Each structure stands twice: as C-alpha cells, then as structure tokens.
Amino acid sequence: MIEKERTYPIRLLMYEALLERIIPNHPKTAFIEQDYRARRAGYRGELQTDYRLSFLPEKGFHIFRDLRLQDEKWHFQIDTLLLTLQYILLIETKAHSGTLFFDKHSEQMIQTKNDQEKSYDNPINQVRMQAWHLKRWLQNHKFRVPPIYQLVAISNASTIIKVSDHSLNNLIVKGDVLLSRVHPFDERTTTPIFTDKEARKLAKSLLKNHSPHHPDILKQYSLSADDLQKGVQCPACLSYGMNREKWIWRCPVCEHKSKTAHHKTVKEFFLLISPTIKNQTCREFCPGVSSKTIKDLLLSLSLPHTGTNKGRIYHMPPDIEIFFDSVKESHATRNSRTNTKANHHTNPR
Known part of the structure; x- marks a missing residue:
C-alpha cells in the first residue's frame, strides 16, 4: 500500500x-x-x-x-x-x-x-x-x-x-x-x-510527522533578489515588465495581452524569495504596480492567509504546483462560462 x-x-x-x-x-x-x-x-x-x-x-x-x-x-x-x-x-x-x-x-x-x-x-x-x-x-x-x-x-x-x-x-x-x-x-x-x-x-x-522542507535556493548560491529579473513575465515573448491596464496585463515589447500572467510571478516569488508574501514585498518584486492592484490580484488567488487589511500575510500553498494548476483551470472555466453567456446574448435562438 x-x-x-x-x-x-x-x-x-x-x-x-x-x-x-x-x-x-x-x-x-x-x-x-x-x-x-x-x-x-x-x-x-x-x-x-x-x-x-x-x-x-x-x-x-x-x-x-x-x-x-x-x-x-x-x-x-x-x-x-x-x-x-x-x-x-x-x-x-x-x-x-x-x-x-x-x-x-x-x-x-x-x-x-x-x-x-x-x-x-x-x-x-x-x-x-x-x-x-x-x-x-x-x-x-x-x-x-x-x-x-x-x-x-x-x-x-x-x-x-x-x-x-x-x-x-x-x-x-x-x-x-x-x-x-x-x-x-x-x-x-x-x-x-x-x-x-x-x-x-x-x-x-x-x-x-512528515515535515516538508522549504530550502533557500538564493542563499545556497549566495544570490539575492537583485540577481533576479523583476516584474511580470510576458507568456508570449518571455520579456519582463508587463504593464497593468484595467483588467489585463499588456506587454510593452510585443503587445501581448493576458489576464493571468501574474500567476507565474506570484508562484516564483514563493519559490525564490519567501514562503510568505505581503503587499509591499510583492510590489518590490513587481515595480510600477499599484498597492490596490496588488491587493486585488492576491485576493483573487484565494491564497492561504493570516491577518487582515494592511497586516495580511499570504502563505505558500502546501502543494504549490497543484494549487496554481487548479487556479489556471478555475480561471479557464470562468472564461468559458463568460464566453458562453456572451454568445448566448449575441446569438439568441
């Protein structure tokens, strides 16, 4: 067994x-x-x-x-x-x-x-x-x-x-x-x-009593956050520094648009910087993104958290790979429902 x-x-x-x-x-x-x-x-x-x-x-x-x-x-x-x-x-x-x-x-x-x-x-x-x-x-x-x-x-x-x-x-x-x-x-x-x-x-x-380990890989190689590229990565051209415009991310290099590009960024923050994340530390990892936008994005992920308001701390999910895969699937399902409703209104039987 x-x-x-x-x-x-x-x-x-x-x-x-x-x-x-x-x-x-x-x-x-x-x-x-x-x-x-x-x-x-x-x-x-x-x-x-x-x-x-x-x-x-x-x-x-x-x-x-x-x-x-x-x-x-x-x-x-x-x-x-x-x-x-x-x-x-x-x-x-x-x-x-x-x-x-x-x-x-x-x-x-x-x-x-x-x-x-x-x-x-x-x-x-x-x-x-x-x-x-x-x-x-x-x-x-x-x-x-x-x-x-x-x-x-x-x-x-x-x-x-x-x-x-x-x-x-x-x-x-x-x-x-x-x-x-x-x-x-x-x-x-x-x-x-x-x-x-x-x-x-x-x-x-x-x-x-199984006790998972969260190693500090930056410390292992004597690196710091300054050795990393900052910002949200474009899923199309892979450049960093996508801009937030209303409800989407837009790449200034290739003009690609994405609603979920920040998922990978938050996941990489947990893996590389810290197993916990706050609004301020997230803004440092994503320069140029407002505090309110960061708050909305972190809330939308439904991450485990402690504290409230400005003192809220988000925690890395126990199985980070499965968690972000499920977030992706959930978002795809919501988009599918939205598109179905839009088609229903524009193409009534």
Missing part, C-alpha cells in the same frame, strides 16, 4: 524558477544548470525505484516515498521506506553513471566518467545514518524498534559497480534487480514485531 506518494520536488521547481528569473549572462548560471540536471536525474532515478517497487504485493507493505522526519533538533530525509510487520527497509537511490567504486576503508564513493574521477559522500553511510535517526525517532515516539535494513539502489542501468570488499555487495543493488533483493528480507526476519493495528498506527504517525 502506498502511504505517501512522491511529488515533484520543490527544489526542482525552485531551480526552474531561478533559471527563468536570473539576470541574463549571470556568472553562476552554468553552475546552477549543472546542479539542476544532477538533481533532475536523481528524481528520475527515484521514480524508477518507485516503479520497480510497485510490483510488490499490495498487502503486507506500507510504502513511503520521500519522507522527512525530525529527530530532536535534526531532520532526516528518506528516499523510500518500506514498513512491514517484521522489519523496516530503507532504500537510498542514486542515479550516477559511469563506474562507481565503493571503498570500504576510505568510506568514499568514487565515480569514474569520461576519464575523470570524482568523489562523493558514500550513500551507504547516508542510509545508515537515516537508520540511526529512525531508530531514535521510533523510540522517542514510543514505538517498538524492528530490524531496520538498508539498501543503496543504483538506478542507471549502464552504471558499473565495483567494491573494495565483497561484504558491500549486500548493501548495493542495481535497480533492475531491486525487487529480487527485497523479498529475501522476509526470510531473514519471520517473527512479526508489529500487529496489523500497530503497523497502521505507525504508518499514520509517520505521515503525520
């Missing part, structure tokens, strides 16, 4: 917004693009893991994807968690290509690609640390601690894996044989630790 689905990572949304907004020819653009490609490849690898595990029996497995919990003052994130009555299995997915050498003594993962070597944090240590945090989390929340197993799944089919010690082969698995490596854990631990009721209670608690 899928207890928690994997959604499109907010960090990837942030990268995409940043690459859209960053001023042209910025010296850090190439570096940001490289990181974005690597993270996107990692996400695709996680989706491959999800697909392979989708063939597990519906009954007997509680599957959590991209779970983030708090262990006292630390947070820890788990790519994939399988909860059964007998054990818990943690899977860390990596999408690296080329040749990967896992050195038990130096505890490094060394990638060789295009005749170049690069060292990475060892994912075996990562997943072991996740198990350590999870054990403490279970104890602090008064749950029994079952055996907690770990695997590192290499999702790229062409990747060659080498190890300095054969014992590491028990921890590292190619994605295409992942499913066959999960089933033996059932044979290793046959005595149930949880009852069905206890497993459901634990699953419910894991979901309740």
Whole structure:
C-alpha cells in the first residue's frame, strides 16, 4: 500500500524558477544548470525505484516515498521506506553513471566518467545514518524498534559497480534487480514485531510527522533578489515588465495581452524569495504596480492567509504546483462560462 506518494520536488521547481528569473549572462548560471540536471536525474532515478517497487504485493507493505522526519533538533530525509510487520527497509537511490567504486576503508564513493574521477559522500553511510535517526525517532515516539535494513539502489542501468570488499555487495543493488533483493528480507526476519493495528498506527504517525522542507535556493548560491529579473513575465515573448491596464496585463515589447500572467510571478516569488508574501514585498518584486492592484490580484488567488487589511500575510500553498494548476483551470472555466453567456446574448435562438 502506498502511504505517501512522491511529488515533484520543490527544489526542482525552485531551480526552474531561478533559471527563468536570473539576470541574463549571470556568472553562476552554468553552475546552477549543472546542479539542476544532477538533481533532475536523481528524481528520475527515484521514480524508477518507485516503479520497480510497485510490483510488490499490495498487502503486507506500507510504502513511503520521500519522507522527512525530525529527530530532536535534526531532520532526516528518506528516499523510500518500506514498513512491514517484521522489519523496516530503507532504500537510498542514486542515479550516477559511469563506474562507481565503493571503498570500504576510505568510506568514499568514487565515480569514474569520461576519464575523470570524482568523489562523493558514500550513500551507504547516508542510509545508515537515516537508520540511526529512525531508530531514535521510533523510540522517542514510543514505538517498538524492528530490524531496520538498508539498501543503496543504483538506478542507471549502464552504471558499473565495483567494491573494495565483497561484504558491500549486500548493501548495493542495481535497480533492475531491486525487487529480487527485497523479498529475501522476509526470510531473514519471520517473527512479526508489529500487529496489523500497530503497523497502521505507525504508518499514520509517520505521515503525520512528515515535515516538508522549504530550502533557500538564493542563499545556497549566495544570490539575492537583485540577481533576479523583476516584474511580470510576458507568456508570449518571455520579456519582463508587463504593464497593468484595467483588467489585463499588456506587454510593452510585443503587445501581448493576458489576464493571468501574474500567476507565474506570484508562484516564483514563493519559490525564490519567501514562503510568505505581503503587499509591499510583492510590489518590490513587481515595480510600477499599484498597492490596490496588488491587493486585488492576491485576493483573487484565494491564497492561504493570516491577518487582515494592511497586516495580511499570504502563505505558500502546501502543494504549490497543484494549487496554481487548479487556479489556471478555475480561471479557464470562468472564461468559458463568460464566453458562453456572451454568445448566448449575441446569438439568441
């Protein structure tokens, strides 16, 4: 049973917004693009893991994807968690290509690609640390601690894996044989630790305590709002600085008109500047737009908010992608109804 689905990572949304907004020819653009490609490849690898595990029996497995919990003052994130009555299995997915050498003594993962070597944090240590945090989390929340197993799944089919010690082969698995490596854990631990009721209670608690992260991507690259292009972007020619005229936005470059061009701007503000927005901070991001217009536009989006009048603060929706997609659909429906009414009045039967 899928207890928690994997959604499109907010960090990837942030990268995409940043690459859209960053001023042209910025010296850090190439570096940001490289990181974005690597993270996107990692996400695709996680989706491959999800697909392979989708063939597990519906009954007997509680599957959590991209779970983030708090262990006292630390947070820890788990790519994939399988909860059964007998054990818990943690899977860390990596999408690296080329040749990967896992050195038990130096505890490094060394990638060789295009005749170049690069060292990475060892994912075996990562997943072991996740198990350590999870054990403490279970104890602090008064749950029994079952055996907690770990695997590192290499999702790229062409990747060659080498190890300095054969014992590491028990921890590292190619994605295409992942499913066959999960089933033996059932044979290793046959005595149930949880009852069905206890497993459901634990699953419910894991979901309740999931703590999404809102990273500061500008801080990550030592950037500020001054490194971003300001204003509403024209959906036609992609230039910035559309003008507000009555109920529409007009592009001064190509004369394109839009009623909803500000949706993307508000979304990018949430992703890049802050998870909260006020009238004043929105005006700073959209120079030349009046306070009243900003107020009307933010109200029209029906965003979560606190406070009233000038003290009103709008908050980023929990799932920003779904929220703005629904706003777009709602607006399209209203336009369709308006056009239907107009046609009815101009073309009566």
